[in-house]
Each structure stands twice: as C-alpha cells, then as structure tokens.
Amino acid sequence: MIDTTFLPPLLAAIQSEILNNEAEISALDRAIGDGDHVTNLLRGLEALTKQNDELVQLDWSAAFMKMGMTLMSTMGGASGSLLGSMFVSMGKAAKDRDMDLTAVSTIYSAGVESIKARGKADIGEKTMLDTLIPVMQSLQTDAEQNADKAAVLSNMKTAATQGMQSTKDMLATKGRASFLGERARGHIDAGARTSQLILCVIADELSKN
Ligand code: ADP
Ligand code: MG
Numbered sequence: 001m002i003d004t005t006f007l008p009p010l011l012a013a014i015q016s017e018i019l020n021n022e023a024e025i026s027a028l029d030r031a032i033g034d035g036d037h038v039t040n041l042l043r044g045l046e047a048l049t050k051q052n053d054e055l056v057q058l059d060w061s062a063a064f065m066k067m068g069m070t071l072m073s074t075m076g077g078a079s080g081s082l083l084g085s086m087f088v089s090m091g092k093a094a095k096d097r098d099m100d101l102t103a104v105s106t107i108y109s110a111g112v113e114s115i116k117a118r119g120k121a122d123i124g125e126k127t128m129l130d131t132l133i134p135v136m137q138s139l140q141t142d143a144e145q146n147a148d149k150a151a152v153l154s155n156m157k158t159a160a161t162q163g164m165q166s167t168k169d170m171l172a173t174k175g176r177a178s179f180l181g182e183r184a185r186g187h188i189d190a191g192a193r194t195s196q197l198i199l200c201v202i203a204d205e206l207s208k209n
Contacts, residue, residue: 002099002209004063008052010205015045017201018194029190032177037079037190044075044083060099064107065091078175079128079191082115089114101152105136105143112136119174126172126184128191134163135199153203164188164196 018025022038029037047070048055055063068087071080093110097103112132116122123133138159142152167189172178177189 002206004058004060005056006205006209007055007063008049010202011045011049011052013205014198014201015042015049017197018042018045021193021197025190025194028188028193031187032172032180032184033190034176036077037194040075040077040080041194044071044080047071047074059094060107061091061094061096063091064088064094067091078119079194082119082128085114085118086111101139101146102143105139108139109136121174124170125174126167126170126177126189126192127174128189128195130167130170130189131160131163131192131195131199134159150207153207157200157203160196160199164192167192 018038018041022042025038025041026035029035048067051066051070055066058066064087068084068089068091070084071087072084074080075083090107090111093107094103097107112129115129115132119127119129121127121129123129135156138155139152141147142155147155165188168187169185170189171182172180172184172189175191177184177187
C-alpha cells in the first residue's frame with residue numbers, strides 16, 4: 001500500500017511541471033484574472049516541500065491535514081483557501097483508511113465537495129472545478145467497476161484534460177474572471193490548467209509505483 005514517502009518525489013515532480021509551464025499559466029491568469037495564480041501555487045508548493053521530512057512521518061490523514069493548513073496559511077489567493085480546504089477535508093476523510101481505489105475515490109471526492117461548498121461553485125463555471133469534478137466522476141466510476149490501475153490512471157488523465165479544455169468556451173460566473181463577461185470566453189481558466197497539470201503528474205508518478 002502506498003504511504004506518504006510518495007509525497008517528496010511527487011511534490012518535486014509537480015513543482016518541476018508547474019515551472020516548465022509557468023509562462024503559459026501566468027499568461028492564462030493575466031488574460032482573465034490578475035496574473036498571480038502560478039506564483040501563489042509555487043509558493044504553496046515550496047512551503048509543502050519544506051515540510052517533506054515531517055510529512056513522511058505521518059499517515060495520509062495527518063499528512064493531508066498538515067498540507068491543507070500549510071496551503072491555507074502560505075499560498076494566498078482564492079486558490080489557496082480552496083486547495084487548503086480541499087486537503088483538510090481529504091485529511092478528515094482519510095482517517096483510518098487504507099489507500100485502496102475506493103478509499104482514494106472517497107477521499108478525493110470529499111476534497112472536491114469541500115471546494116464546491118467553500119467556493120459556492122460547480123461544474124461549468126470556468127474554474128478549477130471543471131478539471132477536478134470530471135476526475136472525481138472518473139474515479140467514482142472506476143472504483144465501482146474495480147478498474148485496473150492502468151485504466152484508472154489513463155481515465156483520470158483524459159477526464160482532467162477534457163475538463164480543462166472545456167473551460168475555454170465557458171463564461172465565468174465565479175472568481176475574478178466573472179467580472180469580464182463575454183471577454184472571458186476563448187481563454188482556458190488558469191486554475192483548471194494547473195489542476196490538470198498536477199493530476200496528470202500524479203497519474204504518471206502513480207504509474208511508476
Ligand atoms: P485569485 O483569483 O484570488 O487571484 P488565484 O489566481 O490563485 O486567486 O486563483 C484563481 C483560480 O482560482 C481561478 O483560475 C479558478 O480556477 C479558481 N477559483 C476562483 N474562484 C473560485 C471558486 N469560487 N470556486 C472554485 N474555483 C475558483
Ligand atoms: Mg489570481
């Protein structure tokens with residue numbers, strides 16, 4: 001069963017993926033936001049990696065909880081409080097659970113539901129939820145059908161990528177982009193893009209495990 005020693009290499013892989021795409025993400029958030037999303041995210045990731053030594057000592061529940069608290073206090077932006085609350089909720093849902101596919105799906109779903117509640121948003125509003133929710137649905141279906149690992153990871157990547165791309169033609173009704181009305185159309189949401197990049201890295205790292 002995968003344990004929290006998975007976190008340091010995973011966080012490093014995520015950091016490098018975000019850095020490789022920094023200019024693009026920054027341009028996306030400049031187009032329909034205030035341009036700081038990638039900086040906020042990198043700040044949060046940096047704070048998490050500083051806690052690597054502590055995280056690997058914890059079980060998943062305590063590690064998610066700690067990561068959530070750290071993201072809330074360091075990351076900033078709407079995305080910082082949303083992702084922070086996602087991880088705190090995942091920490092609660094992970095209590096006393098082994099990380100099988102059903103648990104992963106349940107824990108991740110609890111995280112996504114907390115973003116929906118905190119941000120008062122749902123699918124179709126041009127936010128990170130347009131990436132996160134399709135992945136939740138994909139995990140739920142695959143857990144029900146007990147799909148094999150390769151299929152789960154590949155479905156996850158497809159759902160994340162299609163979800164991210166779906167934000168391009170949407171009007172925004174939440175977050176800063178909602179002030180732009182029709183002008184937001186034609187641009188992918190920055191948070192949807194970073195969520196997709198992160199979920200794809202997670203899938204790739206899990207496939208090596
Ligand atoms: P801020 O908007 O405060 O500058 P960031 O730039 O870090 O914060 O994050 C912006 C991202 O947060 C958006 O691209 C969007 O994906 C996400 N977001 C904003 N508001 C919401 C919300 N109410 N629900 C879900 N996601 C949101
Ligand atoms: Mg911003």
